[in-house]
Amino acid sequence: MSYTPDTTRIGFIGLGIMGLPMARNLLKAGYEVTAYDRDAARVDALVKDGGKAAGSVAEASAAGNVVITMVPASPQVEEVVLAEGGVLDHLESGGLVVDMSSITPQTSVQVAEAARAKGLRALDAPVSGGEPGAVEGSLSIMVGGEQDDFDAAKPILEVLGKTIVLCGPAGSGQTVKAANQLIVAVNIQAVSEAVVFLQKSGVDLPAALDVLNGGLAGSTVLTRKKESILAGNYQPGFKIDLHHKDMGIVTDAARTVGAAVPTGALVAQLVAALRQQGDGGLDHSALLRGVKRLSGEDADGPN
Structure with a gap:
């Protein structure tokens, strides 16, 4: 049927x-x-x-x-x-x-x-x-x-x-989804760190993100999130709260099968910290706010 x-x-x-x-x-x-x-x-x-x-x-x-x-x-x-x-x-x-x-x-x-x-x-x-x-x-x-x-x-x-x-x-679909969420979170974190690095270096940020996205550093995350990141718009398409839940799934599942996910475990903690700072209802691209805070920048300041 x-x-x-x-x-x-x-x-x-x-x-x-x-x-x-x-x-x-x-x-x-x-x-x-x-x-x-x-x-x-x-x-x-x-x-x-x-x-x-x-x-x-x-x-x-x-x-x-x-x-x-x-x-x-x-x-x-x-x-x-x-x-x-x-x-x-x-x-x-x-x-x-x-x-x-x-x-x-x-x-x-x-x-x-x-x-x-x-x-x-x-x-x-x-x-x-x-x-x-x-x-x-x-x-x-x-x-x-x-x-x-x-x-x-x-x-x-x-x-x-x-x-x-x-x-x-x-269960296989959920296992693959957990891997997907691992990749997405690490990617967003890397983009966030690059954005703060570029800003503090005085580079033209929109131009830099354009050229980065045209090369090996390009990603669906950068394509989808670039404009909202530049605008400082964290209207949720996927909330930090939900990504926090998903990072718990992937780290638990990885432990069960004996797979090491050290970078994923670190990003899981950064997602959890952002949630504790009151940003759980924001889009997961708000990981940028966490990087800004760690870098001594105003999380609400212009990007």
Whole structure:
């Protein structure tokens, strides 16, 4: 079975920075979407675009033969999917759970096993690309699960992303996402250090970032974040709070498998420190503020 618009009803749980634009893209593609979020205003926003409102997780789950979850962390997935009265108790037999949250690989394995025990199917399908990727439908989606389930879900995933890869069995998508978050955090930290170094050296910062991004130092992080960094705009596309959670996942997972991540561990501490300084609600590019403070600069000063 392939989940195409004419055969598929989607329950969508979690309409945050990422979830709302993702649900909107599914509506534009012709899917029937019934959504739930604790913030009723977000549900109302989707209804204005043609979606249907659910008053509970149970109602959203019963409305679809596919349920997509996009919530902050493992505890919320456990509450929404695994707990009594959750997704697995209300999704129709043979239905598919696609968890697109960023959580621990162990939780994704638990979801897959619990789904299988109830005659359901599950994929872990975390994403990368931030709010712009969610809006554009250009996310990178790393998937864990069975090949048949991946093939069935691919029409849905192709609405949401451009790079969609089955990485292995249940939990594999989350493992790859953890590696992604490690690379992104280290990259942002390196860009932040370079920005402060260039500023204190009196170099034309916009020109310097342009030329750096044209060479081997170039990156998606620099392309996506350059203008907001120059403007000192840390409106969240992905919050420090969430990256803090993800760095905990990657450092714990690396310890479990015996992989050394010394740079990642250091950046995890810098992310944690920034959060303790009150910047948890800002975009993860606000790592620049931490470097400024360490360099004796005003974190709120011009870039």
